[in-house]
Amino acid sequence: MDDLSLPAVDSLRRAQNAIIEHSLDRISAEHPWYRTLPEAPRRQIDAVARLGVTMFVDSVETPRDDVVPNRIFSVAPAALTGTITLGQTLGLVRTVLDVVIEEAPQAVPAEDHDTVTILALTFGRDVGFAAAEVYARAAEARGAWDARLESVAVDSMLHDSPEDAVTRAGTAGWGGAGPVVALVARAALDAMGASRLRHECRQLSSDCLVSARGDSVIIVLGAAEEEAGGGGSPERALGRAAQTIASMIDGVVVIGPVVPGIDQAGRSLRSALAGLRARPGWPDAPNPVHADDLLPERLLDGDxxxxxxxxxxxxxxxxxxxxxxxxxxxxxxxxxxxxxxxxxxxxxxxxxxxxxxxxxxxxxxxxxxxxxxxxxxxxxxxxxxxxxxxxx
CATH class of the missing domain: 1.10.10.2840 (PucR C-terminal helix-turn-helix domain)
Incomplete structure (x- = not known):
């Protein structure tokens, strides 16, 4: 593909501001959710659109220079990943791209129309991939941060006062006041495996904490006070959820006793951990096994x-x-x-x-x-x- 002539590039540069303004008008007209945003996020999104059109013209003017599409999102990372979804962001990219494809070719001589269209489509594709990458990094960072908060909450249940444990759990996203149960498994999970397990736990319980630690993983599940899961008490529903989660884990699993609330979660967790330590004393134990069924072994182990x-x-x-x-x-x-x-x-x-x-x-x-x-x-x-x- 031939480079654009200097007159064509100059024409695009002169049309740049008009394309930007028309893009912003189109965004406002076609995306009702955009109009409901606070002023600050809207200004940041406008900045992304302006920079995107500017970078497109820059890439046409100097095609041999490296243009990094994800730099477009550096002006508003919080607005993009914290306020709107990836789908909404891609919708914005498509809207701006539509305006560029409609208007940019009209600003250059007829012989350059096809070249400008192809350049715009290529640049738009790269921007779309860059947006996905930005959101993936943001999700990874949030996931790592959430995992750290959950591990801190679990540590607090083991070592701090019940009040501190409640506070730490709340910081990690725990919102319920119903019964709680802890599970401990001898299983090694990487970040992806822990994320999948966390997703499954959230499908089966109102609250959950997952903490992967080397060759073991700790899970704390919570049920809403009114939750009964199709019959019975919330405690029974939570027990069924714990059994289901335990069956998904490839490794030895010990389930602690169900306790009334998150402030007593440490009791269930300590029981499960003691059960996992004492589990070798009962080689024929079922898997999963309840910590209370391992009480003789736990006693002999000094629990x-x-x-x-x-x-x-x-x-x-x-x-x-x-x-x-x-x-x-x-x-x-x-x-x-x-x-x-x-x-x-x-x-x-x-x-x-x-x-x-x-x-x-x-x-x-x-x-x-x-x-x-x-x-x-x-x-x-x-x-x-x-x-x-x-x-x-």
Missing amino acids: ELAAEQITALVGAPLHSMGEPFEETVATYLSLGGSLEATARALFVHANTVRYRLGRVSEQVGWDATDARDGLMLHMAIIVGRLRAHQGG
Whole structure:
């Protein structure tokens, strides 16, 4: 393609201001959203349009010089990436380009019409790609910043006061006041993987925080107070969401207990982390597994929170049933699960032992005749005895 003649370039330069003004008029007429913007963003967008037309004429005048299209957006990055969408920006580019294609060829001799049109189309294509690049960089920067805020919020849940944790979570975008659950997974995620996971979490829960840390990832999910997900309580809906998210992760996942609100999220998170550390102690554990199902391993691993939780979940309900039931369970477990030996030790019939164990299974939720449940009950009884001995 031949360069434009000097007279043609001079003609374009003289027509430049008119093309700019006509472009701005067309933008205002064809894009109603533009007219609703505050004055400052509109001025910045006008500056982008003016610079775009000017740079086009510059590129025609000196075609061998490097013209960097994304420099057009340097005059208003905040207006473009923070106020209007990429689609709206491309709409502006098309509008200005339409005016340039209509008017620029008319400003030059007839033999240069096609050349100017091709130059305008090429320049417009480059500007479109530059706009996409600007938005991609802005999105990447926002994503990195958001990820840092979420990691800070998670750290605050682990180490700071509940009030500070609420504040940090709010800074990271947490807006709900409903129940919360934490998940911890042994999985390595890059920035793209974390972003995809965050997107999935936001489809299933009202609030979420995702923090990728080397070979592990932490997720905190929140449900709106009124959210029930098609039936049941918000807590149940959140539990289902946690299970769904856990199934998407390629790695060992531990789900913490559901807690009432974000101010108690640290409890769920610490439980999940303790469960992940203790998980090797139960090689046959399901995946995902709940942190409360790992209470025996967590106790043996030195988790102080596990003693509180096993007392609340198992020990206290068993104790409240009365001494005969607690004694029957303790004796049955200490004698290796023998009904007859337990009956002889307690001077009762074997059917009485069977009845008491059945009642415990119904009311407490743990079956002493099951090996895993029996371990949970036995550990709860031991913790209760130690606490009674210590006066706690």
